[in-house]
Amino acid sequence: GEDVEQSLFLSVREGDSSVINCTYTDSSSTYLYWYKQEPGAGLQLLTYIFSNMDMKQDQRLTVLLNKKDKHLSLRIADTQTGDSAIYFCAESMGDSGGSYIPTFGRGTSLIVHP
């Protein structure tokens, strides 16, 4: 099965909160990331969280980590049309060599409508 799983689509109304969920299988994951990809562009790191943290907040973004359930979520408050993009969850172990290389989920397409 996949190492990192995400639902493929999420549709929200402008001004509402968006919550994008991710589950991962590797309990030794040390770093968990959220990336954003706008149409025709590369991925941009939005935020990351270390596995010894439960929560991280950065302006409109809140990341929650439930290590017991291997569940990561990204909440975007006051979602705007400019937030429409594909959001990728990724994880890496980060203990040596190739384990630092992140493994990505399939991405969640967030559609924000007026």
Next chain:
Amino acid sequence: NAGVTQTPKFQVLKTGQSMTLQCAQDMNHEYMSWYRQDPGMGLRLIHYSVGAGITDQGEVPNGYNVSRSTTEDFPLRLLSAAPSQTSVYFCASSYLPGGYGYTFGSGTRLTVV
């Protein structure tokens, strides 16, 4: 501008042709990777490097070759292009492993006919 530069941005190849996708970074990053992105498949790792002279295979290495003779450059070679290699290819680099994430290039859109 500092960052990861990929060339070309678009390429059409005929089946059986070979070519090299270029990737260069000017941030002195040790870690570099090549991913391919296909609809509904997310990003899949092709090859990666943890420093000059050191490369290793990722999840989908068949049909691709890499080398890392300098810290700055990490070219990806398609040996004999096949339609299954039609994809968007991303190069990414990182200075510190793990938590600081990757800087991505803008991608190369490759079509093999």
